[in-house]
Amino acid sequence: MMQASRLRNMKFGSEPLIFHAQGYHDYKPVWPKLRDWVFAQAPQQLGPRPRVSIITCNNGHEAMGLFESSVERLGIPYIVAGRQFPVWNNAEHKPLAILEALEQVETDYVLCADSRDAILAGDPELLVDRLLAEFPAGTGMVFGACQMSWPNAPDLSGFELGLPGAAQSEYKHLNGGAWIGERNLVRDFFIAARDAAPHPAAPESEQGKLRIVFPDFHPRVALDYGVKLFHNVGFVFEDTYQIVGEAEAA
Template identity: 40%
Template sequence: MLTNTLLGTQPTIVHAQGQQDASPHWPEIRNGFFESQPQTCSPDPRLTVITWSNDTSGPCIFEQSLNHLGLAPSVLGRGVEEWVNSIHKPTLTLEALQTISSNYVLGVDGFDAIALRDPGQAVDVFDAEFSCDLLFNAGKVCWPDLDVFRDFEHSVSEAAGSPFRYLNGGAWIGRTEFCREFFAAVAAQPQLDAWPSSEQGLLKQLFPEWYPNVSVDYRCRIFQTLQYVFDPIFRLDTRCAEI
């Protein structure tokens, strides 16, 4: 289990988006997890876990992390050529949501994130500690870097006092029925002129309209970004060491 000692939280998902040298804690957390004893978790009937990967050579790292826990996600996009995030990720997500019958959905990027423990625990935290219908990972930087996005996210009172204050689309959990509505809007949203391939740009355009039903995990209760975290604020309990 990972503890964020700055915020006193124990996130389930860690996400090392962007350039790997911007996430110096990632190798130690990732390796520590995969060196731990494999588990045999039971699938939670409340939750469907999805990820995105067009790689046909083998399981992506998020799949591997769930396999280490005795679980498997639903993989969207396997074999899609010329992947475009702003096109394939929203449309494949929306298609999947039409067939999902569980009450909750957890979506996590395939190539730069892992689940550190049973994702069913994320449902418990989401129900107990959040009033929104869809919760996104919190990042330390605003991307795409536009004033209109940054100004809104700085105005959200929930973000005050946290270094993790910007919506990041690489990990989210939500109520399935609400997610169908939201991702239908995402799939219909025009691309940003300056960043036409950015799926996160679509999310950022919609965030002010959908807030507070759509919110961000500002205190890293479920999701923990590792990007641009350079201070020793993490403790990986399996090794009882500050990293």
């Protein structure tokens, strides 16, 4: 029979399961290959996952829904929040929508990714396994990391650049487009983000608020320096992905 194929990042030796194409279209040339591979896979019916629930924010704009489509191909239920905010402001509404979604979560872990420009490539239970196996004890929440500091402000980047992991990877900065974490810690984090003032460098960006509160939660909240769970592929110009596992199995 045919062995299922997987996407492997040859640079990191990893197989991330969430791909997030942040930024402008011209600045994510690797994205089409990854997106097309994910949607070419045979649909599955995994059903509810025992340890992790999936949430996303979608206010109904026509550009939204890509992430939900990828989750549906895996046959996994998900929670959508934010429909009550037709005029959307990320800094104000995204923390509120996430906190709303958390009220419906009963599993120990929560996975979230952006509706418009992220895809899930496999069973999110594997992300729980990797969080527990690949990160230091006490780590309860992991964000995807990216190469660019946004908002680009020294008071935000200084803390992140000073962390040990930043010296080992070009992915040094918190990106809010994908994360996984323990439900209660996630709730505490987003309450703090909700209550934080927007960063003046980007007052409509929730990412500025996330980066403001990040130092208060580190090391319980960490970044995925090794692209083990997530890959933010905006502004990535080198294709390091190989499709593996396609050989015929006896």
